[in-house]
Amino acid sequence: MKSRNHQQLTWGQPPRLSSEREVRRTPPCSVQFATVWLFVLVAAILPASAATWTINAGPTRLVNGAPVLFQVKPPTKLESLTGTWLTHQLTFSYDASTKTWFALAGVAFETTPGKYALELSAQPAAGKRPLIVTRTFTVAHFQYPQIKVELTVEKKFTEPNPEQLQQAEESKKIKQDYLSRVTPDREWDGNFAAPAEAAISDVYGSQRIFNGKAQREHQGLDFRVPTGTPVAAMNSGTVLLARFLYFEGNCVVIDHGQGLLTLYFHLSEFKVKEGDQVQRGQIVGLSGGTGRATGPHLHVAVRWQGTYLDPARLMQLPLP
Numbered sequence: 001m002k003s004r005n006h007q008q009l010t011w012g013q014p015p016r017l018s019s020e021r022e023v024r025r026t027p028p029c030s031v032q033f034a035t036v037w038l039f040v041l042v043a044a045i046l047p048a049s050a051a052t053w054t055i056n057a058g059p060t061r062l063v064n065g066a067p068v069l070f071q072v073k074p075p076t077k078l079e080s081l082t083g084t085w086l087t088h089q090l091t092f093s094y095d096a097s098t099k100t101w102f103a104l105a106g107v108a109f110e111t112t113p114g115k116y117a118l119e120l121s122a123q124p125a126a127g128k129r130p131l132i133v134t135r136t137f138t139v140a141h142f143q144y145p146q147i148k149v150e151l152t153v154e155k156k157f158t159e160p161n162p163e164q165l166q167q168a169e170e171s172k173k174i175k176q177d178y179l180s181r182v183t184p185d186r187e188w189d190g191n192f193a194a195p196a197e198a199a200i201s202d203v204y205g206s207q208r209i210f211n212g213k214a215q216r217e218h219q220g221l222d223f224r225v226p227t228g229t230p231v232a233a234m235n236s237g238t239v240l241l242a243r244f245l246y247f248e249g250n251c252v253v254i255d256h257g258q259g260l261l262t263l264y265f266h267l268s269e270f271k272v273k274e275g276d277q278v279q280r281g282q283i284v285g286l287s288g289g290t291g292r293a294t295g296p297h298l299h300v301a302v303r304w305q306g307t308y309l310d311p312a313r314l315m316q317l318p319l320p
Ligand SMILES: [Zn+2]
Pocket: 202, 218, 220, 221, 222, 298, 299, 300
């Protein structure tokens, strides 16, 4: 059985009598009769199915660059729940105590304001056909700080020689391979915590200029920490990467499941290795200034299925 939300049933609304021409175009009696029956049929189905699905997004105001938690309370017991949001696949986890399904997702920095559909596919008890439920959410535009950050880094980062270029290419391949992996099962549990207790030196979304050359917007959050400061995992997960990369320096990437990764750059020392299971607050490395950095600091990034989200917003988001 398919259930649809009210917003899509525009054809069920009475015709607009805005002009005489429209009135004269009244369809023949048989068509009118069929329309009435269709309307009665839909009215009979809707309150029992669509009305009992509770589908929420947190935060309630969605903007570009923001992580989002979708929570779904279905009217019947489900075996599994998956969804599609902004062309990404979502796999929901079940919380038995609240009978709620939930998935972490996000809105890319580049997403233009507008209405976007969350399409859910629910598998009820074995043998039954999947249910399709759709809800529309509005994404508003957020103006990130248009501070131009002018930075001076070693020339090898802006004008690499052939050998350095090859090193950068090798790092790029590693990133393309590892960072595109999606583990559907959730490993994160509860809120994401700050990786260090320190002042913020640069926010997500600001404009960067390295050695006079404009780069893309800042895709993470910078903490002002001296070399050797312990860096903590923001949530539970598995260490996906713990190695040196050309621009990122010594870099740790944690896979939290549901397509969500956290990244920690410019470290002076590793405290974990690839494949390790980590808990929120566990020290994964010591801060430093390795890779393309103007000096010691911690760059933290949040990546969801290939798109970088605002780490500050993720830390503010209340999670189950
Ligand atoms: Zn940074």
